[in-house]
Amino acid sequence: xxxxxxxxxxxxxxxxxxxxxDKIIDLCGRDRSNLIQILHQIQNIQGFLPLETLRQVAIxxxxxxxxxxxxxxxxxxxxxxxxxxxxxxxxxxxxxxVRGGKKLIEKLQEQLGIxxxxxxxxxxxxxxxxxCIGACGLAPAVMIDNEVYRQVNVNKLKSILAKxx
Ligand code: FES
Numbered sequence: 001x002x003x004x005x006x007x008x009x010x011x012x013x014x015x016x017x018x019x020x021x022d023k024i025i026d027l028c029g030r031d032r033s034n035l036i037q038i039l040h041q042i043q044n045i046q047g048f049l050p051l052e053t054l055r056q057v058a059i060x061x062x063x064x065x066x067x068x069x070x071x072x073x074x075x076x077x078x079x080x081x082x083x084x085x086x087x088x089x090x091x092x093x094x095x096x097x098v099r100g101g102k103k104l105i106e107k108l109q110e111q112l113g114i115x116x117x118x119x120x121x122x123x124x125x126x127x128x129x130x131x132c133i134g135a136c137g138l139a140p141a142v143m144i145d146n147e148v149y150r151q152v153n154v155n156k157l158k159s160i161l162a163k164x165x
Contacts, residue, residue: 020045021053025060032061035071039078048079084119084126086164088112089143093132096140100153104140105129107154111161124164 024041028034038057043049049072058065072078090108092101105116112120112127119126135141138150142160149160 017046017053018056021056022060025057030060032063035061035063035068036075039068039072043078048082050080054080082119082123084123086124086145087126087128088161089128089130089133091131091133091135091139091141091143092129093136093139095132095136099139101140103154104142104152104157107157111157125161 021042024045025038028038028041035057038061039049042053042057046053051069054068054072055065057063058068061068072080088108090096090101090104092105108127109115112125114120114125114127116127116129130143133141133143133148135148135150140152142149142152144160144164149156152160
């Protein structure tokens with residue numbers, strides 16, 4: 001019996017890696033000039049791009065693995081690690097830096113128990129920095145997913161984080 005499994009974009013569960021990667025490559029066109037588009041599509045469905053995925057893409061496109069891995073590490077929107085359900089970006093642009101952005105980073109490292117670039121073990125947050133998110137007048141700013149928090153100080157962090165499951 002044929003069973004069709006529907007995969008929602010952004011759902012990281014029912015992903016049959018091998019088959020779906022093959023399908024995506026065939027849909028985009030099995031050509032190395034489509035590499036970035038292919039990686040995008042796979043990351044949309046799978047959430048991240050582990051080494052095994054890169055290897056499979058390299059074989060299918062007849063490219064060296066090192067070249068595929070090089071592209072993935074060049075673009076910051078690609079990730080080889082599982083991402084948290086929410087992404088915290090502390091702005092370290094000039095205005096935010098001088099008005100306490102660095103302190104926010106230190107406090108968040110302490111509260112989340114992770115370093116920059118890492119994801120909490122419960123997969124709740126991924127922690128990153130940003131370079132100016134357009135709120136310089138009300139620095140320091142923090143962005144969580146698509147929400148911008150302005151004039152954040154270390155005392156506000158706990159209650160802001162509590163909004164996110
Ligand atoms: S420098 Fe942080 S919002 Fe512009």
